[in-house]
Amino acid sequence: MRERQGVAVIFRRHLERFGGLRILVNNAGDMVERVPTAETTEALWRSAIDLNLSSVFFACQEAIGPMSAQKGAVSSIFPRSVPGPADAPSRYPITHGFHHEKDGVGLTADEDFLLSLCFCPACLARAAMAGVDGEKARATVKLWITEACERAIPASRWPEFLSAGLDVFQPHPEVYDFVKWRFEPVTSLIGEIRDHAAPSTKIYLIDLKEGWLGGCDVKAAAAACDGAIICGYDMTPDQVTELIAQNRTAVGPDRHLGTGFRVFYPEMRSPADLATRANAARKAGAQSINFYNYGLVPGARLNWVKHAISAASR
């Protein structure tokens, strides 16, 4: 789909057959051929750019007309097969797990968190608007990270960080104020999306269990939109039950609460593994169970999802 003409043909055929367009899944991602950078020809490079960018742009152009004419929910989806920003509007810790992203220091959980703090001019200005001195926080965080990088053996300043949370920073008000504030841009962005989306479109936050690590306050975010989907990755059925119960308390009775599972191995070892977790979520009151990351699992495992859905609906 590198050429305008080819994209136009697909849209024309679709509209002839279905009469309208509600959802565009605008997915492209490949390097065309695996060739070392030094040996990549200009033609190959342009072909990759056309495949990855031009195709997506042409499809957007074609979609604007029919999608604008469509009543009801309209959404565009831009999945990628190359690394890019993921769904939760949160900041990342340093350990994304990207290829060749290595940690030789032996970062502790609290240091990983500190490295995810953003002190860019926009963040500093926005924090200042809320009366928070980000520069002062930055100076302290810089000192801590420098010390971490100079130690021969890793040593956590707060070994209890993951269970204690942001409260460990209380003795350092400049940092404590900043990390408490940093939920605000995420919450307000979600609120802006809610305000601008069509009323019939549901806006949910999708996040991991410990969303606070990435700068998401589930309670505030869910209040600013229609609810939350909290991933139930790598959990026992009992942990799934607890996940739904805890998040129900956070989002309240009026907001949607769902969960998500992926059929990764050995996270899920059998159809029954997936089914018992889906059932635990349903019994705990999850209003939606989303299965995804299909593109990353062998086709032979996809029927586990079917099994889980039929077991959960029984």
Ligand SMILES: [Zn+2]
């Ligand atoms: Zn920033």
